[in-house]
Amino acid sequence: MSNKDKKECLIVSWKDLTCGALIKDLKRIKENKTGSWRSQKPVFNKEKCINCYRCWMYCPDSAILIENDKVVGINYDYCKGCGICAQECPKKVQAIVMVREEK
Amino acid sequence: MILAKTGNEAIAYAMKQINPDVVAAYPITPATEIVQIFSSYVADGIVDTEFIAVESEHSAMSACIAAAASGARAMTATSSQGLALMHEMLFIASGLRLPIVLCVVNRSLSSPLNIHCDHTDSLASRDSGWIQIFCEDAQEAYDTTICAVKIAEKALLPVMITIDGFIISHCMQKIEVLPDEEVKSFIGEYKPNYNLLDVENPITLGPACLPDSFFEHKRAQAEGMNQALTCIEKVFKEYKERFDRELPILEEYQTEDAEVAIICMGSTAGTSKVAVNNLRKKGYRVGLFKLRVFRPIVVKYLQRTLRNIKILGILERMEGLSAFGGPLFNEIRSVLYDEIKRPITVSYVYGLGGREITPEEIEEIFLELLSLKNKKRKSIEKFKYINVR
Numbered sequence A: 001m002s003n004k005d006k007k008e009c010l011i012v013s014w015k016d017l018t019c020g021a022l023i024k025d026l027k028r029i030k031e032n033k034t035g036s037w038r039s040q041k042p043v044f045n046k047e048k049c050i051n052c053y054r055c056w057m058y059c060p061d062s063a064i065l066i067e068n069d070k071v072v073g074i075n076y077d078y079c080k081g082c083g084i085c086a087q088e089c090p091k092k093v094q095a096i097v098m099v100r101e102e103k
Numbered sequence B: 001m002i003l004a005k006t007g008n009e010a011i012a013y014a015m016k017q018i019n020p021d022v023v024a025a026y027p028i029t030p031a032t033e034i035v036q037i038f039s040s041y042v043a044d045g046i047v048d049t050e051f052i053a054v055e056s057e058h059s060a061m062s063a064c065i066a067a068a069a070s071g072a073r074a075m076t077a078t079s080s081q082g083l084a085l086m087h088e089m090l091f092i093a094s095g096l097r098l099p100i101v102l103c104v105v106n107r108s109l110s111s112p113l114n115i116h117c118d119h120t121d122s123l124a125s126r127d128s129g130w131i132q133i134f135c136e137d138a139q140e141a142y143d144t145t146i147c148a149v150k151i152a153e154k155a156l157l158p159v160m161i162t163i164d165g166f167i168i169s170h171c172m173q174k175i176e177v178l179p180d181e182e183v184k185s186f187i188g189e190y191k192p193n194y195n196l197l198d199v200e201n202p203i204t205l206g207p208a209c210l211p212d213s214f215f216e217h218k219r220a221q222a223e224g225m226n227q228a229l230t231c232i233e234k235v236f237k238e239y240k241e242r243f244d245r246e247l248p249i250l251e252e253y254q255t256e257d258a259e260v261a262i263i264c265m266g267s268t269a270g271t272s273k274v275a276v277n278n279l280r281k282k283g284y285r286v287g288l289f290k291l292r293v294f295r296p297i298v299v300k301y302l303q304r305t306l307r308n309i310k311i312l313g314i315l316e317r318m319e320g321l322s323a324f325g326g327p328l329f330n331e332i333r334s335v336l337y338d339e340i341k342r343p344i345t346v347s348y349v350y351g352l353g354g355r356e357i358t359p360e361e362i363e364e365i366f367l368e369l370l371s372l373k374n375k376k377r378k379s380i381e382k383f384k385y386i387n388v389r
Helices: A003-008 A027-031 A054-058 A084-088 B007-018 B032-043 B057-069 B080-095 B138-155 B180-187 B214-243 B268-281 B299-306 B327-336 B359-371
Strands: A040-044 A064-067 A070-074 A096-100 B002-005 B022-025 B050-053 B074-078 B101-106 B131-134 B159-164 B173-176 B250-253 B260-264 B286-291 B293-295 B311-316 B344-349 B383-385
Touching: A040 A070, A054 A064, A054 A084, A084 A096, B002 B007, B007 B032, B007 B074, B007 B101, B007 B138, B007 B159, B007 B173, B007 B180, B022 B032, B022 B057, B032 B050, B032 B074, B050 B057, B057 B074, B057 B080, B074 B080, B080 B101, B080 B214, B101 B138, B131 B138, B131 B214, B138 B159, B138 B173, B138 B180, B138 B214, B180 B214, B214 B293, B250 B268, B250 B299, B260 B268, B260 B359, B268 B286, B268 B359, B286 B299, B286 B359, B299 B327, B311 B327, B311 B359, B327 B344
Parallel strands: B022 B050, B022 B074, B074 B101, B101 B159, B131 B159, B260 B286, B260 B311, B311 B344, B344 B383
Antiparallel strands: A040 A096, A064 A070, B002 B173, B131 B293, B250 B286
16 A cells, blocks of 8 residues: 555554444545546436426435435546436436546 | 352343343244243243344344444344354454344354264354354353353443253253342443443444455454453452352363363363373373464464374364364464474364264374374374264
8 A cells, every 4th residue: 555545544553443343433534535436427307307206215325415405416536327217207307317427 | 159050041040140132032042041041031021131032143233233322231142053154243243243142053054964063163153253152161151151241241232141952951960159139240230331222323334345454454353353462351250259159261280291282162171170180190291271262363372282292182072174283283283383483283172063072082083193293394294084984
């Protein structure tokens, strides 16, 4: 591990770890952005959305953004691009479609 | 109270007194009876346990893991192929540091198919991060099952206790049991460090730990096993002080002045004691070591006791298929390597698939070991089989 990597790493020593890799401080999970894993990303079309919330219910990463009771988009910091939201979006609506992630 | 119990019945009785929160199990010969008897305690309302009849041993261990993560005392029992099917989940239980107790009734692994005793199943799980304690008889199985609960919770590691399939599991012996309330007070109330179902205090369990943290978690887990022996010692000591019952870690039998000795695990220790007695009567200085705690490796016990022996026969109820002996042989040799004075070691593989071993055969082993006394270390054949045609 390079010195740069060591600095960025949250864990200093094995002695500081919780038993069994348990995470009690859930705030730290937010620091761990998993959006970079995507190979495909969901694209949200506000015009087509009927606010049925199916995407919000099924999203395993709670990455569907809601404002004033309306779906407003996707949190790409945490969305892993699994495609469940696009799959669950009603066929007649198609407010979410998956596209290739461009880095 | 003295009762007549088979090994399986003794373990089921101990489980009844432990009254675990969850037992999830799938039947397999020769361990079936343990959970079958226990399920009747559940049906009769004698215990408060949630009994989950699952569809496989993989599920049995998965359910125990989930239960333990939810702050429950979880137990199960299995044998052979069942333990092999649990293999994946064994590592998860220990990695999550969950104090699950698993009663293994030792049986060979297929193929060829066989339902009888050897130690291949639990020895094949040796690197899964579980504490492993072998029991000689029904009494030891009863006492160890009770202690295992406390050891697991102290060490925060899962514990496997084992008895020999059919030889102990189905053989009726006289055992002395403790009153229910004594067992209850000895194991005490379980106070888990966390509870996955506690929505007020949410936690994440089993996160992905990639190259930047996985290594540190494994190092921390290793420390858990490094400290486990102290936990075992404490619990056995407390058990002795309270109930006047000695539960050895490495039992020594007639070893004080012994020139040659054998070391073995499980029921064969009982057979070996007869052989030692017979030879002692004839004036031979022979002794026996009964290894109870296989994981963690009890280095200081082995080094302290074995270094004074001239020739040591290592009786192994498993064929390691390594072209250099089984795990017991290799580990004991490795432990002795740093000792300046160390015995010559000979591996004796015996009893595979339930092949009987008699006191006479063990006497022959002793006599053979005695005959090697003046031979050169290198000229001695290291790998022997007992009673194979």
